[in-house]
Amino acid sequence: MTDGRRAGGNGVPELMDAVHLEQDGGPLVVRRIPVPEPGPGEVLVRMAAAPINPSDLGFLAGSYTVRRPLPVVPGFEGSGTVVAAGRGLLPRLLVGRRVAVAAAQGGTWAAYAVSTALRCIPLGRHVSLEQGAMLIVNPLTALAFLDLARQGRHAAIVSNAAASALGRMIIRLGRTEGVPVISIVRRPEQVAVLRALGAEHVLDSSEDGYAAGLRELAHRLRATLFLDAVGGAQTQTLVDAAPAGSTIVAYAALAGEPSVFNARTLIGDDKKIVGFYLGHWAAHKGLLRTVRDIVRVQRLAGTDLQTTVRRRLPLSAAQEAIETYRHDMTAGKVLLVAD
Numbered sequence: 077m078t079d080g081r082r083a084g085g086n087g088v089p090e091l092m093d094a095v096h097l098e099q100d101g102g103p104l105v106v107r108r109i110p111v112p113e114p115g116p117g118e119v120l121v122r123m124a125a126a127p128i129n130p131s132d133l134g135f136l137a138g139s140y141t142v143r144r145p146l147p148v149v150p151g152f153e154g155s156g157t158v159v160a161a162g163r164g165l166l167p168r169l170l171v172g173r174r175v176a177v178a179a180a181q182g183g184t185w186a187a188y189a190v191s192t193a194l195r196c197i198p199l200g201r202h203v204s205l206e207q208g209a210m211l212i213v214n215p216l217t218a219l220a221f222l223d224l225a226r227q228g229r230h231a232a233i234v235s236n237a238a239a240s241a242l243g244r245m246i247i248r249l250g251r252t253e254g255v256p257v258i259s260i261v262r263r264p265e266q267v268a269v270l271r272a273l274g275a276e277h278v279l280d281s282s283e284d285g286y287a288a289g290l291r292e293l294a295h296r297l298r299a300t301l302f303l304d305a306v307g308g309a310q311t312q313t314l315v316d317a318a319p320a321g322s323t324i325v326a327y328a329a330l331a332g333e334p335s336v337f338n339a340r341t342l343i344g345d346d347k348k349i350v351g352f353y354l355g356h357w358a359a360h361k362g363l364l365r366t367v368r369d370i371v372r373v374q375r376l377a378g379t380d381l382q383t384t385v386r387r388r389l390p391l392s393a394a395q396e397a398i399e400t401y402r403h404d405m406t407a408g409k410v411l412l413v414a415d
């Protein structure tokens with residue numbers, strides 16, 4: 077190849093720009109690297125957009141559940157168009173389709189990404205590539221949480237870090253499905269954001285009397301499913317507020333500190349703390365539920381499962397994108413878009 081194009085490659089070049097993390101903590105750099113080849117069961121996606129999520133910040137710092145050898149292309153999800161397929165019927169069927177894609181080995185912060193066909197969701201015509209880029213991690217988690225509420229016959233849900241994109245989805249889905257949601261935020265401005273969304277029960281953890289107010293409300297609404305994205309000292313506050321028989325779902329550690337709780341406060345009232353990771357949940361839910369959720373995320377992409385986008389930046393500005401996002405996560409997602 078002399079013209080920089082790959083033989084028989086649908087206009088796919090040999091080299092591409094990709095964001096590289098070369099040491100834990102960064103900085104991020106953009107490198108010219110070979111476009112990856114899809115193997116059996118895999119597809120090559122020409123990326124359109126990819127968000128920065130809290131899990132990415134953990135990954136960049138080297139403190140996330142998932143670790144990969146360095147140097148590495150970061151990014152766990154995104155969207156684009158399938159331009160090449162490895163061996164297998166499903167990959168071939170996806171060629172030419174716009175998809176939401178979850179990363180397999182290679183990350184999504186690049187001009188092209190390879191993933192398995194099973195980690196792609198073909199997008200309906202009404203779903204934009206921009207919303208499609210954020211259609212997997214948070215929307216599928218929000219659906220999973222409402223499933224947990226239904227399966228456990230929980231009358232109401234408590235959700236912290238609730239001004240997050242995911243927290244807003246939980247509020248909207250709860251309203252649609254008739255499950256009251258008590259949302260906990262940490263700043264007065266966030267109370268206003270959630271009220272504007274139509275949230276009925278919003279508590280600010282920085283206010284005096286917050287813990288007692290949470291306990292009173294959780295008992296009154298019989299909220300027995302607590303979704304904890306914060307951890308640290310907040311976990312004990314949730315345990316203390318929870319009615320007997322409650323389940324506390326630890327699904328993130330935004331406080332950056334281990335969850336602290338006294339086991340005695342769990343045992344007496346039959347309360348439990350369980351972990352949640354979307355990857356494990358998705359692996360165990362079976363084909364029927366997977367198909368149902370794929371249909372639902374598309375249907376609700378423009379409503380209950382919509383995500384606010386604050387800024388779009390090219391791959392070459394990845395470091396600036398990280399700083400912009402980190403500075404104010406509540407303001408909305410920062411997307412890395414094709415240059």
Ligand SMILES: NC(=O)c1ccc[n+]([C@@H]2O[C@H](COP(=O)([O-])OP(=O)(O)OC[C@H]3O[C@@H](n4cnc5c(N)ncnc54)[C@H](OP(=O)(O)O)[C@@H]3O)[C@@H](O)[C@H]2O)c1
Binds near residue numbers: 262
């Ligand atoms: N376990 C799983 O499988 C799974 C799946 C999906 C999402 N998640 C987790 O769900 C959480 C929300 O994700 P997202 O993409 O929706 O987030 P996001 O939209 O980027 O927003 C993050 C929110 O967290 C708040 N926050 C940050 N640190 C906090 C702290 N120490 N105490 C209280 N609030 C804090 C931010 O508020 P400020 O503006 O005040 O900083 C912001 O409102 C993340 O932790 C993510 O990792 C986990």
